[in-house]
Amino acid sequence: MxxxxxxxxxxxxxxxxxxxxxxxxxxxxxxxxxxxxxxxxxxxxxxxxxxxxxxxxxxxxxxxxxxxxxxxxxxxxxxxxxxxxxxxEDKQKGKVILGVVEGDIHDIGKNIVKTMLTVAGYEVIDLGKDVPVAEFIEKAKSEGAKVIAMSTLMTPTLMSMKAVEEKLKDERLKGKVKTIIGGSAVSETWRANIGSDAFGADAMEAVDKIKALVSSITAAAEALKQEEKKTTDEK
Amino acid sequence: MKNSEIEIVFQPYGSRSKYPSGTIIMVAAKTLGVDISSLCAGNGTCGKCKIRIQRGTEGISSPTEKELKHLSQKELKAGFRLACQTKLRSSATIFVPERSRVGKQRLQTEGLNVPVKPSPLVTKHYLEITPPTLHNVRSDEDGLLDTLRIKHGLDNLRVDYETAKTLPIKLRKAEWNVTAVVSEKRIIDIEHGDTSERCFGFAVDIGSTKLAGFLMNLNTGHVVAVAARMNPQISLGEDVLSRISHVMMHGLNALRELHEAVVSSINEMIAECCEKANVGTGEIYELNFVGNTAMQMLFLEIWPQYTALSPYPPVLRRGIDVEAAQLGLTSHPRANAHYVPVIGGFVGSDSVADLMAIDMLNSEEIVMDIDIGTNTEIAVGNKDSILIVSCASGPAFEGMEIKHGMRAATGAIERISVDPDSLETHYRTIEDAPPVGICGSGLVEAPAELLKAGIINMTGRFNKEMAKKTDRVRTTPEGWLEYVIASKEESATDSDITITQADIRELQKAKAAIRAGAEVLLRRMKLTKDDITTLYVAGAFGNYIDAESARTIGLYPELPLDHIKFVGNTAGTGSRMCLISKQMREYAERISENVRYYELAVDPDFQSEYIKASFLPHQDMSRQPFVTELLKRHGRVP
Structure with missing residues (x-):
């Protein structure tokens, strides 16, 4: 057999x-x-x-x-x-923009997430550490990625995550591009505070949550397509 | 009827008092002097302040999210709560279990004693001045300065404006027999009669968790009284970064609040020392401060935000002098406060003090200095070149994030040995009291002993098979394995004292950060461990660690044990040295200028070194010949 x-x-x-x-x-x-x-x-x-x-x-x-x-x-x-x-054509499950936020340079945790995502079949665009707020968003746009994953070890740089969320709102991308945050300094409370879409307590959870984010985006896109098809059909 | 006043009784003490409804248990306990242990100063994050509500369960607030994290369902059912989180709306009786009581703390205030010849910045001189006459009219100022020059050889002095204001009265009241207080060429005061014997200064070590204060006789350089406090800033943030975040979020008022909190505790220590030694606070003419860079900023009320962001630049690097009164310190109104220079954003004057205490700048031989704390600083080099790094090692060795971790206080397990055959354990506690928890030195020994006994392997994982051989290895409700060090019956608490798989992981993280820092630093300096003639280990619990156990878990590069020296808390030593000696202040400036900082996080090897160092003792056993031998003897490696 x-x-x-x-x-x-x-x-x-x-x-x-x-x-x-x-x-x-x-x-x-x-x-x-x-x-x-x-x-x-x-x-x-x-x-x-x-x-x-x-x-x-x-x-x-x-x-x-x-x-x-x-x-x-x-x-x-x-x-x-x-x-x-x-x-x-077998490779792609989706693209993820990954980086340590502006002001922080500690990236061991981020690198573990990268390994886990890669093996799970995602294309990871790794922006490295101390990534400027705008770069996350520019890259997501130019790469057509639907998920931004941000990490920080230090509490003072939590504010940089908030800045990314705010910029997404300013650019009317909130909801179209989903975010996930993680790292020692990050908590579920902080996720709720800044309105990020997910919080990964560790590398494993990050990968699971990213899977969920990607499928929710795919589902939403499908639904939109159906909706559009329906409207066209009605016409 | 609304019941606005309630009575709270604390057992086993029997202390009681009335409080407004809604009072937090911890707050009530404090007013009665009932000490409940707490590492997080009421943030609800350390879980150390568990108390049991014996009576009055109807009026208690429901458990907060933080409480649910620290209390099991069983504990909640039995009435256990966190004292810092629970509010009472009806009268109640609270039982403080043994493990939540604060024993006598071993606050390490003494460090290495380095003899320094006093050459203080403030000196006192008794003068018998000839008054002016019609034949020889000279100003009060000239009378003072002439006498100081002729009798004491002091030139180029000047009278402070504040001193001048009452100078004429003081001179005449004392019939021209006065003592001049001279601080760096300035006459800061005139005192009645001969007070030259009474010249004091105050040295402070501002730690992020502990403060230590030393009242010193500036003439002799001797310590006359010592005091210690917890750093009250903890209630506004457990670690320095969360305190800085607090400032970033709440602005200048928050900065002032943090500044005032630490100043008021320092004033308490000054008052305590002065009372002990029968010294007036006005007899303190000079103060000296040592602490990390975040403490420097928060103490001096300097905006700390940008030091917490990459590339982490300090605001001030050099030493700084401020009027003590301007900072709100209780001392002579014209006393000067000096903050010793720092090296970088994460390498403060506590590190400068370390290197000063071991005289690294003059060392012919290559030495390494490791100052273990929440941030661990490591320096390596000799008189020609010194490089220093800072590692984010975290507070695991201080008992935080460890299930039964605690500070070094009465009942803390400080020594542990595990018999490799019977798998039974022997331990020793501080003051031989019944065990309450495990402190830093025990947390270094436990993994070393478990490793030798084969209960954990070199990756730090518990060996499941051992559960079949001994009841001491068992599964926790969370589903991981743990080793029982002291049973409920022996312990002073109502639970077994264990070390769990999760604890071992936390300790591995901390030790990996330290070891990786040391390895990267050596490589950067093109040195190997064999070039090191002496390894100095500093830090609050440094003195009490067993050198061999620390080596067995790979905490530092492997060296013969007689190359390792424990120097204790050198921050206090350095602060005292800089208080009594001008030369030492200059030496501190030279250290700050000459020691170079290296950022570990940008080193290409750091990550792989960190992961390799997370093994016990290390993934690369060729770096561990002694431990390889040791483990061979125990049959752990072929």
């Missing part, structure tokens, strides 16, 4: 990521190519599945940075082999 064979390989990749075993990840990735399994499926059902488990363990404090590091290494070991073989 094809499915059975695939499942076994996927499981190998998943286990390799969970245990942080680079050799096993490489072996699994080569199995994928040798057996003619679609590499994109292997990334999603194998490697990404492993990172999902890692993320869950991270949330339960069972895993922490050391384990994340080992797992990420294993994931990249597999990814490096598989990526060249993935068809480009």
């Amino acid at each position: 094809d499915d059975d064979k695939n499942t076994k390989v996927f499981e190998k990749l998943t286990q390799a990521v969970i245990t942080g075993d680079c050799a096993m990840a490489e072996e699994g990735a080569n199995d994928v190519l040798n057996k003619g399994i679609p590499p994109y499926d292997a990334v999603i059902n194998g490697l990404a599945e492993g990172m999902k488990v890692v993320g869950e363990k991270y949330e339960k404090k069972e895993y922490f940075l050391p384990e994340m590091l080992l797992s990420a290494d294993a994931m990249y070991a597999g990814l490096n082999i598989l990526t060249p073989h993935i068809k480009s």
Whole structure:
């Protein structure tokens, strides 16, 4: 059975990521190519599945940075082999603008989110750290991205997140472009205060919330299309 | 009928008083001198002020969101609440459980004692002045200055305007036998008779959580009295950044409020010391302050916003002199207050004091200095070149964010050992009191001991298998594993004292920040750990850490234990040195000018070093030959 064979390989990749075993990840990735399994499926059902488990363990404090590091290494070991073989149309789930807000330069947390998003199939436009307020919005416009993800470690720079929200409103983009905030200094209370669309308490939650934001945007766009179609039909 | 007054009784003390309806329990406790422990000064974030409402449950406010975070359903049912969050609208009896009582705090006021020859900025000189006569008419000023020049060899002095106002009266009342108070070429006062023996100064260490004050005899350079307080600014923000945010959001009034809060506590310490030593506050002529850069700004009422934003520039770098009265300090009306220079936005005069205490600017040998705190500063180098970094290590080692964490006070577990065979534990508490929680030194030892015993592995994860071998390893209601250090029966609280998986993670974060900072700094200076001849560890709890345990968890680069020296809280030492010695003030300026700051967050290696350093002791075991040996002996590594 094809499915059975695939499942076994996927499981190998998943286990390799969970245990942080680079050799096993490489072996699994080569199995994928040798057996003619679609590499994109292997990334999603194998490697990404492993990172999902890692993320869950991270949330339960069972895993922490050391384990994340080992797992990420294993994931990249597999990814490096598989990526060249993935068809480009398979890649995109959506674009996310990501950065540490103006005034802050602490980006380790942001980089973890970037890894998690990448493996989950998003195209991440990483603006780096100390990103000016306007740059978030300009990039979202020029890239046609629908999600802006902002992070900060420090409380004084929380105000920069508020500035981005305000600029979005000024430019009448609020609602069309969704925002998510995260980082040590950020809380659900602050999200409500500035009217951001989501708050991710950790990297795993950030990815889940971004998924939800993207699907809500897609749904809204669908609905709009239906609406337009209806109006055209009525005409 | 509206009941506007209620009675609150605190047990086991039996203290009671009447309060307006709606009084917060913590506020009532304070008025009665009932000390309930609190790390966050009433913000509801530390969860340390749990009390039980024994009677009068009908009139209590419903639990706030913050309370729900810290109290389990079981605790709520049993009547437990947070004292700082709960308002009472009817009379009640409150029980303060042992773990929420404040024991005698080990506020570390003493640091390294560096002998410094006094050369104070303020000196007193007893004068017998010849009065003017018709044959020799000279001004009161000339009479004063001539005598100071001829008898005391003091040239180029000038009389302060304020001194001049009453000079003629004071001279004549004292029949021309007076004492001149000279501060940096200025005569700031004239006193009746000979008071030259009574010349005092006050040195302060302004920590973000603790204040320490030292009343000193400026003639001898000796400390005559010591006082300590918690920094009251905590109630307006737990850490320096949230205090700055508070100012940014609420403006100049908030800045003034923070300034006044710390000044009033300093005045309390001055009053306490003066009373202890039988000194008048008017006999304090010079004050000296040391603290981080945020404390400098908030104490001096300087707008702090831009220092908190990248690239984090300080407003003032040099030392500054201000009239003490202008700051609202209780001392001689013309006393001067000096704030020691800083190095950068996140490297303050507390770091300058550190480097001064270990005389780093004159060191031939390469040394490293680590000052552990919420922000940890690390300096490395010698007389030729010194580089310093600041690491956001967080407050885990101070007991914050740790389930059973506490400050070093009575009943705090400060030593822990775990038998690798039986997996049983031995611990020692401060003053051998029944255990209440775990303080910093215990929080360094616990992961080291658990690692050696194989209860946690090098990634910091609890080994599930160990739960089968000992009851001490078990699952918490949150679903993670923990190790029981002291059972409910032994402890002074009504729960077991444990260290949880989440605690280990917090400690890993803190130690990774420190270790990564040290590694990046060494690389930046093109040095290796083997170049370091002495590693100085400073900081509030520095003195009490076990050097080997700290090395086992990889807190600092691995060195032979005899290369490691604990110097305690050097900020206080530095403040005292700068109070009694002009040369030391100049030395501080030279440190500020010559020590270069390096921004860790822009270093390309910092992130990977941080992640590697989050392992216990480190991912790269080739940097840990001693610990590798140690773990081998315990059968933890092949």
